[in-house]
Structure formats: structure tokens, C-alpha cells
Amino acid sequence: MTTMTNTRSGLRILPALFALALGGAVIALTGHVQAAALHDAAHDVRHATGFPCH
Amino acid sequence: MYTRILVSALFAGACAGLIAGILQLYFVQPVLLHAELYETGALSHFGAVPISAHPELPGFDLMRDGLSLIFTMLIYTGYGLILLALMSLAEDRGAVISGRSGILWGIAGFVAFHLAPGFSLPPEVPGVAAADVTVRQIWWFATVGCAAAAMWLIAFGANWMVWGLAAILLLAPHVIGAPEPEVFAGPVPTEIAALFAARAFGVGLAAWVLLGCFAGYFWQREGVYADATQSA
Incomplete structure (x- = not known):
């Protein structure tokens, strides 16, 4: 049982x-x-979700 | 087991993320666009001329808002993976995981991922003064980790020692203090920044409650399916 x-x-x-x-x-x-492409694409969401953005 | 966690997290994260994305586009995005008018200098308050609080804002932008929707779904899928990993461990220890109990998990997740870090680093509009982003991110991850551990200890702890430790974990990041800017230089009116933070929290709570509920529901459903295929 234990096993x-x-x-x-x-x-x-x-x-x-x-x-x-x-x-x-x-x-x-x-x-x-913080890679530029990722940051730009996710910019609005990062702000709206409360992540530190820039 | 891998399949059960992954499938539940994908379904729950995509559903909750889609709803969160739509709520954000409707309630948060206009406030953000309004703030950007001040960030870019298109508007400036305390000038000679009074500025209308209801300027014309850009409308729906397929590329920009489409990407926002996709990224919101991705973020909530990430949250879903973490939530379901912990749910599976809790179920092992005898907790009942269902859509109904998932609501409590969702509230705990909101506290850990949004409210706890936001208590000292409130959701910020573009164009407010803030400390270096890397330092804030380190503080953010540490605070989320502490708060998540505290939520687990409060839920599954059995004595005051454990609950006391949870209280310390919740308080410590804020007593130590979040990275703050050297000077205030944000050009955005406080009315806009306050509304933005409130809206971000409101949408976050709604989305997390839904995420928890969906995660519990799909976890239970996938379990029934797994049992059925095993006994067949």
C-alpha cells in the first residue's frame, strides 16, 4: 500500500x-x-495585467 | 497525467484569456489610449487652456488589439498551467477540485499574481514615472512567489505557526519596499492613472475567477474521461 x-x-x-x-x-x-518585438506586441497587455513594462 | 494538466490548462487558459482580453479591450484599453495622448505630449494638463476629459480616441486597431487578445490568452494559459499543476498536487493530498472549488483557487491566484505585487507596484498607465524595469521585475517575481506560497499555506496549513508564516510572506515584500522612482515626472493626470489601476484589478479578478472555475471544471472532466478510457 505504501509503495x-x-x-x-x-x-x-x-x-x-x-x-x-x-x-x-x-x-x-x-x-x-524585454526584446523589442515581444515588448511592442504585448505592450498593452503588460500594462493592463499589471506587469512592470518599461 | 501530462495530457490531463496540459489539456485542462489550454482549454481553461484560452477561454478565460479570451474573456479577459475582450474585457480589457472594452474597459482598460480606452483608458490606456487616453493616457498615451499625455505620454506623447498630444495633450498636456495644467496648461493655459483647460483640456477636455473626453478627447477623441483611436478606435479598434486589428493588428494592435488582435495581438493583445492573443497575448492575453497566452498569459492566462501560463497562469492555467501553474494553477493546474498546484491543483493536481492538492488533489493528491485530498482536496476536491471542481468548477465550484476552482473559484476559490481563482481568487487566490488573483491575490498572488495581481493584488500582492500591485499593492506596492500598482498597474501603471504608459507615461508614469517608475524605477528601472529589471529591478521591478525581480521584485515582482519575488512578491508573486511569496504570495503564492502564502496562499497555499493559508489554504492547507493546519496550525497558527503556518498561518503566521503566511502572514509574514504576504507582508515582507511590502515592508522591504518596492523599487520606486527617484522623482515623479509622469505627465498623465491622476484621474486617468487611478481609473486604469482600478479597471486593471477589476478585470484581473473577473478573469482569475473564471480561470479557476474553468480549470477545476476541465480538470474534473478530463479525469472522468481518463478513467473511462482506462476501464474500457
Whole structure:
């Protein structure tokens, strides 16, 4: 029983970490990276969402 | 499990992001465009001539506003991925994840990602004075991290030690203080800046509540689907 629970949470923690990393990357890219093209395209959204923009 | 998180996050993020984008275009964008007239110097208050508070604003711009919609959907998909990752961990620990409980998750997400950093770095219109952007971004990520951890501790903590730690995590970034500009040099009227911050928070709360609700709903639905395919 203990082994089963361990295996199950072991299986669960990896996808969760993966999703956390992916989500963080998406937010950093869309909301924070200062590359000119990205900044200009996302400018209005960054302001409206409350991210530090420029 | 990867599929379940990804599919739920994509659906929930796209739906909530689309609604958030439309709300932003209707309620926030006109305030932003109004502020830009002062940022660029097209309008200037406290001049010799009184300035109308209702100037003519540019209308819908397919390229600019289309990109805004797409980026809002992307940002909320990013939020959705983080939210569902934490939801999956919470479900493992016995929490019930559904559309209804997702509303609470959404409010917690709003506090962590919008209200906590916005308490000291309010959503700013273009053309206000602010400190260096990199320093503000570092403060923003640190504050969001602290607030998110605090939300988790408040929700799943079981004693006053843990809740006390959560309070410290919520307070610390603001006691330490956010990066502030050296001098105030913003040309935008305070009325516009205040309305902008209020509107940004309002739309953010609505969008986060929807995101949480959708995330819980799709998570539950994808679970039922996964169980059905497994037993078939």
C-alpha cells in the first residue's frame, strides 16, 4: 500500500513540476522579456495585467 | 497525467484569456489610449487652456488589439498551467477540485499574481514615472512567489505557526519596499492613472475567477474521461 502511494505521488510530482516550469516560461516570455518585438506586441497587455513594462 | 494538466490548462487558459482580453479591450484599453495622448505630449494638463476629459480616441486597431487578445490568452494559459499543476498536487493530498472549488483557487491566484505585487507596484498607465524595469521585475517575481506560497499555506496549513508564516510572506515584500522612482515626472493626470489601476484589478479578478472555475471544471472532466478510457 505504501509503495503504491509512493509510486502514485512520484508519478504526479513530475507532471506538476513540468507544468509549473512551462507556465512560468510562458508568463516570463509574454509578460516580462524585454526584446523589442515581444515588448511592442504585448505592450498593452503588460500594462493592463499589471506587469512592470518599461 | 501530462495530457490531463496540459489539456485542462489550454482549454481553461484560452477561454478565460479570451474573456479577459475582450474585457480589457472594452474597459482598460480606452483608458490606456487616453493616457498615451499625455505620454506623447498630444495633450498636456495644467496648461493655459483647460483640456477636455473626453478627447477623441483611436478606435479598434486589428493588428494592435488582435495581438493583445492573443497575448492575453497566452498569459492566462501560463497562469492555467501553474494553477493546474498546484491543483493536481492538492488533489493528491485530498482536496476536491471542481468548477465550484476552482473559484476559490481563482481568487487566490488573483491575490498572488495581481493584488500582492500591485499593492506596492500598482498597474501603471504608459507615461508614469517608475524605477528601472529589471529591478521591478525581480521584485515582482519575488512578491508573486511569496504570495503564492502564502496562499497555499493559508489554504492547507493546519496550525497558527503556518498561518503566521503566511502572514509574514504576504507582508515582507511590502515592508522591504518596492523599487520606486527617484522623482515623479509622469505627465498623465491622476484621474486617468487611478481609473486604469482600478479597471486593471477589476478585470484581473473577473478573469482569475473564471480561470479557476474553468480549470477545476476541465480538470474534473478530463479525469472522468481518463478513467473511462482506462476501464474500457
